[in-house]
Amino acid sequence: MRTGEWRTWEPGGWLGADVGGATLLIVGPGAIGSAVARRAEGFGMRVLTAGRDDELLPLLGEADFVS
Numbered sequence: 001m002r003t004g005e006w007r008t009w010e011p012g013g014w015l016g017a018d019v020g021g022a023t024l025l026i027v028g029p030g031a032i033g034s035a036v037a038r039r040a041e042g043f044g045m046r047v048l049t050a051g052r053d054d055e056l057l058p059l060l061g062e063a064d065f066v067s
Helices: 031-042 056-062
Strands: 023-027 046-050
Touching: 023 031, 023 056, 031 046, 046 056
Parallel strands: 023 046
Antiparallel strands: none
8 A cells, every 4th residue: 555556455366377278387397287187178278297307497488377
């Protein structure tokens, strides 16, 4: 409030980001990462994974979200 960025309450302010069609990068595609990937695909997200031997920086440039 001090910076003047918050004006008032609005219903759409708590809806979050639209993830449909976005790209999700999962770092560590183990059991939990695989479960997250299945759920993300259900929302129509493109899923990238990065394991121990993968180069992370190029994948970060493609990702809209990282988990």
